[in-house]
Amino acid sequence: MSSRREVLKKVQAAFEHDRRINLHRHPVHMDFSDGILTLEGEMEHVAAKKIGLELAAGVRGVLGIVDRLRVAPAERMSDGVIRDHVRDALVQEPALQACVIAAPGKEQATIFRGSIPEPRCTIEVAVKDGVVTLNGQVPSLSHKRLAGVLSWWVPGSRDVINGLEVVPPEEDNDDEVTEGARLVLEKDPFVNAARIRVSTRNYVVTLEGLVATEKEKEMAEFDAWYVFGVDKVMNKLEVEGWRSQGRPGSLI
Numbered sequence: 001m002s003s004r005r006e007v008l009k010k011v012q013a014a015f016e017h018d019r020r021i022n023l024h025r026h027p028v029h030m031d032f033s034d035g036i037l038t039l040e041g042e043m044e045h046v047a048a049k050k051i052g053l054e055l056a057a058g059v060r061g062v063l064g065i066v067d068r069l070r071v072a073p074a075e076r077m078s079d080g081v082i083r084d085h086v087r088d089a090l091v092q093e094p095a096l097q098a099c100v101i102a103a104p105g106k107e108q109a110t111i112f113r114g115s116i117p118e119p120r121c122t123i124e125v126a127v128k129d130g131v132v133t134l135n136g137q138v139p140s141l142s143h144k145r146l147a148g149v150l151s152w153w154v155p156g157s158r159d160v161i162n163g164l165e166v167v168p169p170e171e172d173n174d175d176e177v178t179e180g181a182r183l184v185l186e187k188d189p190f191v192n193a194a195r196i197r198v199s200t201r202n203y204v205v206t207l208e209g210l211v212a213t214e215k216e217k218e219m220a221e222f223d224a225w226y227v228f229g230v231d232k233v234m235n236k237l238e239v240e241g242w243r244s245q246g247r248p249g250s251l252i
Helices: 004-017 046-057 079-092 141-152 174-187 214-226 240-244
Strands: 028-033 036-043 064-071 099-103 110-113 121-128 131-138 159-162 196-201 204-211 232-239
Touching (some): 004 028, 004 046, 036 046, 046 064, 046 232, 064 159, 079 099, 079 121, 121 141, 131 141, 141 159, 141 174, 141 214, 174 196, 174 204, 232 240
Parallel strands (some): 036 064, 099 121, 131 159, 204 232
């Protein structure tokens, strides 16, 4: 059995050696007991959070992780304002028009959109400390993934717990992940999805193609990280200006 000090030292070293994780600006509190590693803190962006969890899980002796990592929001918002933004995003999404959108309450749920003759799904939205939780039932994995990403896109969101149940159940696979990632990129108005190729192998998404700016490259990668079920993102997108000069775009 690995000692507490040994495991924490290895996790710390793994974080410090990955340039996408900045422990100086965004420190992470770590604890380890009985094979369970607890991580708590606010990471710079979703990629740092997901990569941190992956690195920690690969450390010998770590049998499980308590994930209390949050993402620094683009804008600080109250839970009520975040919930309203998530509600609006879900209600306005054409693919979710047949869904009842609600928020759980102590006595009864608050219905944001109901009176649907033949509802295909129900999505309940709850927010606490900037963390959005989605519960209910949706008809496909694509619906589940889309609802999750729309919640992530709200500037105040610090994390999204996607507890939506797919009914009837669908078997997840790489093709489903690819479809979900493509759908999200097409929905993002700041990304030219037509110039991006998406592929998935063993839940690792690879992005290839051309983008106009480094910012667009980063946003496309974050979109892929937001997709439920993605374990890793390989960003091989090239920035158009760099390519024209005969230099490859830098990998993120």
